[in-house]
Amino acid sequence: MVPQKVTIAALEGIPLIAEGDDLAGHICVGMDRAGFEAKASDVLVVAQKVVSKTEGRFLRLDSLTPGPRAYELAAATGKDPRFVEAVLAESVEVVRYRPGVIVVETHHGIVMANAGIDRSNVDADLVLLLPRDPDASAEALRTRLLERYGESPAVVISDSVGRAWRNGTVGLAIGAAGLPALLDRRGARDLYGRPLEVTMLGYADSIASAAGLVMGEGAEGCPAVLVSGLDWPRDTSLPASALIRPKQEDMFR
Amino acid sequence: MVPQKVTIAALEGIPLIAEGDDLAGHICVGMDRAGFEAKASDVLVVAQKVVSKTEGRFLRLDSLTPGPRAYELAAATGKDPRFVEAVLAESVEVVRYRPGVIVVETHHGIVMANAGIDRSNVDADLVLLLPRDPDASAEALRTRLLERYGESPAVVISDSVGRAWRNGTVGLAIGAAGLPALLDRRGARDLYGRPLEVTMLGYADSIASAAGLVMGEGAEGCPAVLVSGLDWPRDTSLPASALIRPKQEDMFR
Ligand SMILES: Nc1nc2c(ncn2[C@@H]2O[C@H](COP(=O)(O)OP(=O)(O)O)[C@@H](O)[C@H]2O)c(=O)[nH]1
Ligand SMILES: Nc1nc2c(ncn2[C@@H]2O[C@H](COP(=O)(O)OP(=O)(O)O)[C@@H](O)[C@H]2O)c(=O)[nH]1
Ligand SMILES: [Mn+2]
Ligand SMILES: [Mn+2]
Ligand SMILES: [Mn+2]
Ligand SMILES: [Mn+2]
Incomplete structure (x- = not known):
């Protein structure tokens, strides 16, 4: 084995x-x-x-219009409201948050930070889901x-x-x-x-x-x-x- | 790198x-x-x-005398009270428990099930810390x-x-x-x-x-x-x- x-x-x-x-x-x-x-x-x-x-x-950050929940979470975490909007759109539940961190359950069911969205190795202004x-x-x-x-x-x-x-x-x-x-x-x-x-x-x-x-x-x-x-x-x-x-x-x- | x-x-x-x-x-x-x-x-x-x-x-299970907390947790989890006594002795905090599972913080600070004590690949009647x-x-x-x-x-x-x-x-x-x-x-x-x-x-x-x-x-x-x-x-x-x-x-x- x-x-x-x-x-x-x-x-x-x-x-x-x-x-x-x-x-x-x-x-x-x-x-x-x-x-x-x-x-x-x-x-x-x-x-x-x-x-x-x-x-x-890919999503263009400036194509995103944050809703009230995104503004709220962005204020609480210090993140870009447009980025938070993208995270929320990919999530079924916000599990925990605090300055610098949002942990969600993604629509796939995975519990992870930022719904797996990150910008490393991605061209500027874009986020990658x-x-x-x-x-x-x-x-x-x-x-x-x-x-x-x-x-x-x-x-x-x-x-x-x-x-x-x-x-x-x-x-x-x-x-x-x-x-x-x-x-x-x-x-x-x-x-x-x-x-x-x-x-x-x-x-x-x-x-x-x-x-x-x-x-x-x-x-x-x-x-x-x-x-x-x-x-x-x-x-x-x-x-x-x-x-x-x-x-x-x-x-x- | x-x-x-x-x-x-x-x-x-x-x-x-x-x-x-x-x-x-x-x-x-x-x-x-x-x-x-x-x-x-x-x-x-x-x-x-x-x-x-x-x-x-190693600890011999039958050398252990469970305290009241061990009996309580053993009843709640369905585990051997002597085994639970060993887990508690290795822990600084019980983080979560339910039938079949006890998650603790060990004295090292590691959060894990059963304080890392398991009996696989260990001789019968002994537990290994x-x-x-x-x-x-x-x-x-x-x-x-x-x-x-x-x-x-x-x-x-x-x-x-x-x-x-x-x-x-x-x-x-x-x-x-x-x-x-x-x-x-x-x-x-x-x-x-x-x-x-x-x-x-x-x-x-x-x-x-x-x-x-x-x-x-x-x-x-x-x-x-x-x-x-x-x-x-x-x-x-x-x-x-x-x-x-x-x-x-x-x-x-
Ligand atoms: N060749 C190539 N490598 C890439 C590309 N995007 C990321 N990588 C590499 O893939 C590896 C993992 O990158 P990372 O950003 O951590 O990806 P993630 O863990 O899937 O989010 C690193 O070696 C990156 O340099 C790409 O478009 N082309
Ligand atoms: N040779 C040898 N292998 C052992 C001994 N105890 C465990 N193993 C092996 O070590 C590996 C990991 O065993 P496991 O019980 O999962 O250890 P743990 O993950 O450290 O708790 C397996 O291949 C076991 O067969 C031992 O005393 N001698
Ligand atoms: Mn990634
Ligand atoms: Mn990576
Ligand atoms: Mn082990
Ligand atoms: Mn192992």
Whole structure:
């Protein structure tokens, strides 16, 4: 079940991505140039940012007219009311806020700061929203690679997020296809033959965090990495939405 | 700053660990057998469980006499009152509880379920506590490797934890030495030359999550992995305690 060695390798040469660009095509070029074969046992991790760019999820800040709630939250947090308007439009609930921070539940159900909208690596005056349906984006990328190669790595779409009790951001899986984003180890046993106490692994989240070590957050220009050597039950698959804890089971809201 | 390729490799042949065992010695044997050199640019990730074992952090469940608070919480959560007594003894605050779950702040300041006490991969009737001071444990391991090789990888002590808003466990750094557990990217720029918006990375947490992909949670017998190819500013170092968000900055308690 568990591998001896995992590698995380950058796909190089991906250009700045604009709306409508053929991201899958650029990824294939990166795979070919590096001599990587498309294997169903590998995982391609792609940064949210380039997926959103190719899907045209840009908004012009000055096209936005903040409502009263946006002005209120902007005053309380010190943020641009137009930016807050964009955050609210992407959210179903404001979970917490205070100066500098707005934590919401996005329309996907993900609890995160600013509904995942950030402006790093995005052209000035624009904000970039999360993909509308990141699991579908992952599936679509996987289909493109399947068509191209006859076989495809699993696909994870990652984003960098803060956490409730910890400083610093880590990578998280917001979309997934071709692997169990949540890995069920029920029935597995420990070194003493006893059933495991904790059986659900945040598998795609761990893969996204690992990938983030190679992607970086700045001008690295590395929005896609290939993770090789993992070993999951090949007949199981769950989208990243399976990683979302339903609100009624959440003790921290 | 960011690498092209990172590898995560298991150190094989580590036996079942008991109190007082020479964990550093076993790790060195594993390094040597695999032909790994000790490099300051690598990270050795070690599972909490074997660190706790070697430090003798075992308790016999039937040596514990639950107090009234433990009986109360045991009734509310359906847990063994003696186990709850152990959790309370390791905690400074009960943060949330409900059937099946107790989330506490440990004496280290970490917010986690059951104060990190679990019984998987531990001999029957015993429970295993977290190391008393995991940053010191990491530093001590690093010192032993330095003595042995003249150079040492950074050391991260990992544990598997649940999260507030997400299903599934991921690896977290509870101890670290020789690297910046929290990586400060202030001053870095994005692809457009603008300063990054989010500048603090949960670096050691991401490394722990990556390592967890190779360690597994069950009978794999792989409590130590070597992560190679990372690239951090070599003159910076912060312990894992830097990853703990102080309670007064925590919006979710
Ligand atoms: N080649 C390329 N890299 C990009 C582009 N946008 C972002 N990146 C890179 O993708 C990685 C992750 O960037 P980040 O802004 O943290 O993305 P996020 O975590 O998905 O929000 C970094 O290496 C960026 O330099 C792009 O349009 N083209
Ligand atoms: N060789 C060896 N492996 C162990 C021992 N205890 C745990 N492990 C392995 O360490 C890895 C992590 O185990 P886990 O119980 O999840 O540890 P934790 O995450 O630190 O609480 C798994 O591969 C276990 O099989 C031990 O005493 N010896
Ligand atoms: Mn993002
Ligand atoms: Mn990022
Ligand atoms: Mn543990
Ligand atoms: Mn574990």
